[in-house]
Every structure is written in structure tokens, then in C-alpha cells.
Amino acid sequence: MSLLQLENVSVAYDQQYILKDFNLSVEKGHLISLLGPSGCGKTTTLRLIAGFLDATDGRFAFGGKDYTRVPINKRNFGFVFQSYALFPHMSVYDNVAFGLRLRKVKEDEIKKRVMRMLEIVSLGGFESRFPQALSGGQKQRVAIARALVIEPDLLLFDEPLSNLDANLRVNMRVEIRRIQQELGITAIYVSHDQEECFSISDRVAVMNKGIIEQLDQPSVIFQYPKTEFVARFIGFNNFIAFEEREDEGSFYSLRSGDYHFHAAKAPGMPATMKGAIRPDDLIAGTLAEIQPGDNVLTGKVKVSTYLGRSYQYVVVTPLGEFTVNKEMQQPYANGQEIRLLFPSEKLVLVE
Amino acid sequence: MKKRYLYVLLAPGLLFLTLFMIVPLILTVGSTFFKDGGFTAGIYAQFFKDAYFLDILGTTLLVSVMTTLLCIVIGFPVAYYLSKLPPRKKGIMLALAIFPLLTSSVVRSFSWMIILGKNGLVNNLLTALGIIDEPLSILYTPAAMIIGLVHLFLPLILITLVGVMESIDHDLVRAAQSLGASRLTAFRKIVVPLSIPGLIVGSILVFVGSLTAYTTPALLGGKKRVVATFLYQNAITLNDWQAASAIATIMMIITFVVIGLMNKAAAKFKPKG
Known part of the structure; x- marks a missing residue:
């Protein structure tokens, strides 16, 4: 049984459908990528799952429960933003501790967990810095630590590496995959970068105009694209x-x-x-x-x-x-x- | 250093300000220290011993502080609402919000006199509803001044706050919510602290404006005086220009102290790093 299920979900703005009768299911412990050109609905799908926007139609089930109307703050999903979205008025420590403090965890326990998480993302010793004093890669790792420390039931990545330079992107995606596998967290990853998606995912969903054209293992999609769109997208010219x-x-x-x-x-x-x-x-x-x-x-x-x-x-x-x-x-x-x-x-x- | 000639561009402005602001200011402040050919600060000692003046100063500060606080309380949520509107709607709403600043303060104050008077709109309404038997005296009290000044200065705090709030990335609020914060908590822990620089600038504008406002307190305050009307009385009615200059100096000093304190507070809230 899959952990997450989108059933016939539609999202529309001003009569324009961004997603129509969209279906997706994700297995526990998997990292699934949504891949597609801009405007294909991949970010909309992710934001819908996070609860940032509402579906016009359809149902979203998570862990067997109906999550369609569950508010953002009750979902316990970690979200990693393209813009990092670190709180500029808080130190690295306070950024990471933010979610734990809201959960009324005791301060000494918070300290232990924050420090361990900063260690995992290789940022030990950075806890008293402020976001402005960090490089892009460091910011993104703080963002990942902040999302992970609350032990989320699901981790959502919205083009997390697109603001980084090429070398760092490769290193960071290896890091993301390592952390995800080490902690056994289910994750959904949105990107328009084919190589990035193929390299870290258990499954890739290639999206176009609000529908999934193909959902399969990266190696299968790479060799056997099902539609002309997918074929073109992955280099069958x-x-x-x-x-x-x-x-x-x-x-x-x-x-x-x-x-x-x-x-x-x-x-x-x-x-x-x-x-x-x-x-x-x-x-x-x-x-x-x-x-x-x-x-x-x-x-x-x-x-x-x-x-x-x-x-x-x-x-x-x-x-x-x-x-x-x-x-x-x-x-x-x-x-x-x-x-x-x-x-x-x-x-x-x-x- | 090649660009040194650019300073020439400053010359006209500098000349104007020196002639018409800095020199008069020095003369104004300087004149208060000379009496009967000798140097003395006696006029200030006299003021601060005078219960009548202290009462006026107290009223002025109370009115200014209350106006500022009310502007913050009313302005903050409104500014947040405005900052979230789509661009077109926001333009229209902001223009409406700024409208009080565009009307003559005499006209605006007379409108409030009609609304707040003994037979005014408020009293008639409250009597008709049976909430009060005797008409309230609102007009010609500090309360009337505060109402008039809030009406006048609310736009200032709205403009500065909307500017700051617009620049807050909404993803920060979403991030806080995804970490478990309710809408209210996210507003309190993210939007409020990040808006403080704008809040402080707006507060300074409102406070200084209220402190030096003349027309509104003169018309709505009746016999109740504030420092600005007292200054006017000394200069025009009593023809005591030295006393008027001393009052002006006191107002300037209060303004500088308040701005200094608020800037210090602002620095504290600025993100470090």
C-alpha cells in the first residue's frame, strides 16, 4: 500500500486548469521526482501536497488518512524551498530549532537534536551564524536540516539546487540522497534538471501540461520513453x-x-x-x-x-x-x- | 577621487539649506541664551518650573505617544492586508488610504468638529441608541486631538509598513507554517519581527508629526493647549519671541532624543551577521 495518494486532483486558476484529474502514489521510503519543463504543474503538485494551495477537486490521502483539508501546520511535512526561505532574523541554531520549539520539546533535547542535525548536514560549528553570512550551499543545508529535524513524515524539495553552481549541485544532490536514504524518509523532489532527477530518484514522473506522461524507474525511462514528449525531453531527437x-x-x-x-x-x-x-x-x-x-x-x-x-x-x-x-x-x-x-x-x- | 567635481552639484542645495535652515536654527537656539546682555540658561529653568508649561508638555507627549500607539495598532493589520493584495487592487487601496493626507487639515478638523461635537454625529447616535443620556464631551479634549491626529498620520505608518511587508518573502511564512506554526504564530514570529524596521520609521514620522502638529490640536483641542499652539501663542499673541524660540528648542531636543532612542531600538532588531 502506498504512503501517499493523489486521486483525481484538479487545480485551476481563472478557469485555467494547471492540474486535471491528476493521480500519483508514492511508496514509503522512496524518493520520487517530478520532472518537467516550467509550467508543467510539478511545483503546483508539490505545493498542493504541502498544503500551500487547495485543490479545486479530488482527494489527497496520506498514510491512509484523508489529508485534503488538513492545514499546513498539522501535516508534519518538511519543505525545502528553492529560495531556501531561512528566517533572516534568526541564527542557524534558531532556524533549525524553530519547528522543535513549536512542538514544545525541552530546550536540552532541542539542543541535542539541532546539533546532531547540523552534524548530519556537515554544518557543525555554524550554529551561531546568521543566514546572510552563509554561502548558497550552506543555506540550503540549513534549510534541509530545518526541515529534517522535526522528523517529518514526508520531505518535499522544490528545485532545491537550482540556485547553486554546477559543482555544488552535484555534491549537494549526493548529500540529499545520502541523508534521505540514511534516515529512510519518503521524499518528493521537483526539478527541471533531468540528470539531477535521474541520479537521485527511485522513481521519476515526467510531467507535461498537468499530467504525468510516464512514471517509472529512471533507467527504464532513460531507455524506453513512452511518449514523444518524454522522448524529446530526455534527448531522443x-x-x-x-x-x-x-x-x-x-x-x-x-x-x-x-x-x-x-x-x-x-x-x-x-x-x-x-x-x-x-x-x-x-x-x-x-x-x-x-x-x-x-x-x-x-x-x-x-x-x-x-x-x-x-x-x-x-x-x-x-x-x-x-x-x-x-x-x-x-x-x-x-x-x-x-x-x-x-x-x-x-x-x-x-x- | 576623479568624481570630486560631483560635489559641485550639492552646492545649490547646501547653500539654500545653510541660508534658510542652519543659520536661522543657530540664531533661534542662540537667542534663547542671551538676556540683558549676559549669557544665561535661565529661560529654560523658568519653563521647567512652570506648572502650566509642564502640563502642556505632558499633554503634548501623551497625545503624541497615544497617537503613535494607536497608529501602530490600527496600521499593522491593515498594512499586512494591503501588502497581500494583488498589485492593481493594492494601488487603489493605498491611494484611498493616503487620502487623509491630501485633504486640507482645516477642512479635516472641521469635519471632526461636526462629528464629535455636543450635537454631533457620535453623540446623537449614542443618545438615539440609548447608550448614553447626556452627550459626551469629546470635542476640545486630548481625545479629540488624538482622533484627529490618528486620522491624519495613519497613512504615514501604512506606507512605510506596506513597503517593508511587501519585501518579506511569503515563502518564509509558508516555511514557518510547514514547521508547525499556525497562521497567527507565523505572523507573530516572522512577519512582526521582520516588519520592525518599517514600524520604527513609521512611528518616528507619526510621533514627530504629532509633536509638532498645529492645526489639528488648535481646532480640536479648544482651550487645551499643546506645545505647538503654546509656541504660536507666545510668538504671535504675546509677542515674546525669546520664549517662543526656547519652546522651539525644547521641541527639537525632544524630537532628537526620540529619534535616537528609536533608532537604537531598530538596530537591536536588525538581523545580525
Whole structure:
């Protein structure tokens, strides 16, 4: 049984739906990410769960109880803000102690717990500083300590790392994952950064226009996006529209114009007429290197760009333009004829 | 140091202030210390021994303090409400709130005389409702002055408070609530302390304004005098300009002391770090 459940939840402002008939369930102890472009409803979902805004419709259950109308301060959820939202008139210690004082915990017990939590987020010795005197990363760790010290039933992260620089982001996400796993806390994490979500989550929900397009383990989404939107969002830039599909048991046999393709079947892969493949998974070669046949297209190099480790080419073929990456010393010339091989286990079908 | 020539831009303003403010101030204060060709502080000793003056000073301070406190109590929640409005609505509401400042203080005071008089709106209403038998004397008391001054100066505290409250990130309130604070506790522990700088600036404006107000206490106070009306009486009616200058000096000193104390209090509430 899942710990948290959103059932047919809708949120609307001025007749505009931000979420419509939205469903989500989260298992205890999991870290689930809501991933999507801005305006997809991920932050709305998080704020709804926190109680910062009300649903126009639907039900929110937590631990088997109806939480739809429970006020923010009775939910016992920790919230980590993008802007950190540390209280500027309080020291680090008082910031972290804030929730415990409201719970009427004894001062010596508060001291023990605050100090231990500051230790966990590697901020021992910072307790008498004020927020202005902290760097971004330190502020965010105080914010995490403040949310964790109340031993929340659920931890909510709203793009917690987007105001930090790149190196710190990587370190902090490892920290967040470590703390979350160490303390066994259920967490929901909102971000528009694909790598960030994939690296720390047990489950990722890719959202678009107020609905979840796909919810699965990061590795599954990475290999088998279900819809064109998800595919594009995670870097499948090449699409082929097929005209015919036949089920051949372990694979699909597909046709577009005079060209024939095979695509290996995978559990959950939709049976559709649209194929997708990453630029990294396409194999490019000269006319001598790759022989014509199934899963092969011949085309002309239109644009070539240097990516550092590899070259990226835009290739014009009878089925449209494809983008391909290839590691090589001597790049192909513009206008050169090359062939593209679509490995059948990398070509996926999407909705 | 290349920008030194920019100080030239200050010259006109500086000249104006020196000629028309600093010199007159020095002359005003200086004149109070000379009597019969000798240097003396006797006029101040005289004032502080005079029960009539002390009574006036007491009334003035009481009226100013009460006005300031009432403005804080009434202004604080209103300012919070205003700061939470959507921008368009906030503009309209703020303009309405500032309206008392835009009307002539004579007109405003006469309106209050009509409302607070023996046969005024308040007394008639209370009598009609049977709450009182005899009309209350509100007009020509310190209470009337306080009512008039609160009406006049409430906008000042609203403007400064709304400015400060707008700059408080609402996520701070949400953070407090998510940590277990009720709306009221979050308001008390987050919004109130973070609004104190604005509150102090607003309070200084209201206090100094009330302390030096002339028209409103003159019209609503009747025979009851405040320092400003007393000063006027000394200068214009009694033609005793030295006494008037001494009163002006006392008012300035009180103002400086109050501003100093409040700034000290403000520094205490400023986030450290």
C-alpha cells in the first residue's frame, strides 16, 4: 500500500486548469521526482501536497488518512524551498530549532537534536551564524536540516539546487540522497534538471501540461520513453513516422516508404507507428563501412558541429533529417554521402 | 577621487539649506541664551518650573505617544492586508488610504468638529441608541486631538509598513507554517519581527508629526493647549519671541532624543551577521 495518494486532483486558476484529474502514489521510503519543463504543474503538485494551495477537486490521502483539508501546520511535512526561505532574523541554531520549539520539546533535547542535525548536514560549528553570512550551499543545508529535524513524515524539495553552481549541485544532490536514504524518509523532489532527477530518484514522473506522461524507474525511462514528449525531453531527437507494423514475436517489423526497420520489443513499449532514437545510439559510417539493407538509411551531411568528444552531424535522408553523434578524428565533409544504421535494440516506439 | 567635481552639484542645495535652515536654527537656539546682555540658561529653568508649561508638555507627549500607539495598532493589520493584495487592487487601496493626507487639515478638523461635537454625529447616535443620556464631551479634549491626529498620520505608518511587508518573502511564512506554526504564530514570529524596521520609521514620522502638529490640536483641542499652539501663542499673541524660540528648542531636543532612542531600538532588531 502506498504512503501517499493523489486521486483525481484538479487545480485551476481563472478557469485555467494547471492540474486535471491528476493521480500519483508514492511508496514509503522512496524518493520520487517530478520532472518537467516550467509550467508543467510539478511545483503546483508539490505545493498542493504541502498544503500551500487547495485543490479545486479530488482527494489527497496520506498514510491512509484523508489529508485534503488538513492545514499546513498539522501535516508534519518538511519543505525545502528553492529560495531556501531561512528566517533572516534568526541564527542557524534558531532556524533549525524553530519547528522543535513549536512542538514544545525541552530546550536540552532541542539542543541535542539541532546539533546532531547540523552534524548530519556537515554544518557543525555554524550554529551561531546568521543566514546572510552563509554561502548558497550552506543555506540550503540549513534549510534541509530545518526541515529534517522535526522528523517529518514526508520531505518535499522544490528545485532545491537550482540556485547553486554546477559543482555544488552535484555534491549537494549526493548529500540529499545520502541523508534521505540514511534516515529512510519518503521524499518528493521537483526539478527541471533531468540528470539531477535521474541520479537521485527511485522513481521519476515526467510531467507535461498537468499530467504525468510516464512514471517509472529512471533507467527504464532513460531507455524506453513512452511518449514523444518524454522522448524529446530526455534527448531522443530523431523520429520516424512508420506506415506499417507487424508483430514478429520478439520484435516489430516496420516500414516507412521503401525502407524497412526492426525494433526489438521491450516490456511496456507501446505498439505505435512512431519510432525514436538518440543521436548517440545512431551509428554513422561511410558507404564502404555500412552496407545498405534493413535499418539503414543513406543520406548527405548537411551540418557538422564539434562537441569536444565527438562530432555531431545533421544528415538529410529520404525519411527526413537525423542527428547523429560520432567519435572520430577526421570529420565527414559537408555534402558527403554517408549511411546511418539504426540498431534494432535502440530504436524504440513511442506514442 | 576623479568624481570630486560631483560635489559641485550639492552646492545649490547646501547653500539654500545653510541660508534658510542652519543659520536661522543657530540664531533661534542662540537667542534663547542671551538676556540683558549676559549669557544665561535661565529661560529654560523658568519653563521647567512652570506648572502650566509642564502640563502642556505632558499633554503634548501623551497625545503624541497615544497617537503613535494607536497608529501602530490600527496600521499593522491593515498594512499586512494591503501588502497581500494583488498589485492593481493594492494601488487603489493605498491611494484611498493616503487620502487623509491630501485633504486640507482645516477642512479635516472641521469635519471632526461636526462629528464629535455636543450635537454631533457620535453623540446623537449614542443618545438615539440609548447608550448614553447626556452627550459626551469629546470635542476640545486630548481625545479629540488624538482622533484627529490618528486620522491624519495613519497613512504615514501604512506606507512605510506596506513597503517593508511587501519585501518579506511569503515563502518564509509558508516555511514557518510547514514547521508547525499556525497562521497567527507565523505572523507573530516572522512577519512582526521582520516588519520592525518599517514600524520604527513609521512611528518616528507619526510621533514627530504629532509633536509638532498645529492645526489639528488648535481646532480640536479648544482651550487645551499643546506645545505647538503654546509656541504660536507666545510668538504671535504675546509677542515674546525669546520664549517662543526656547519652546522651539525644547521641541527639537525632544524630537532628537526620540529619534535616537528609536533608532537604537531598530538596530537591536536588525538581523545580525
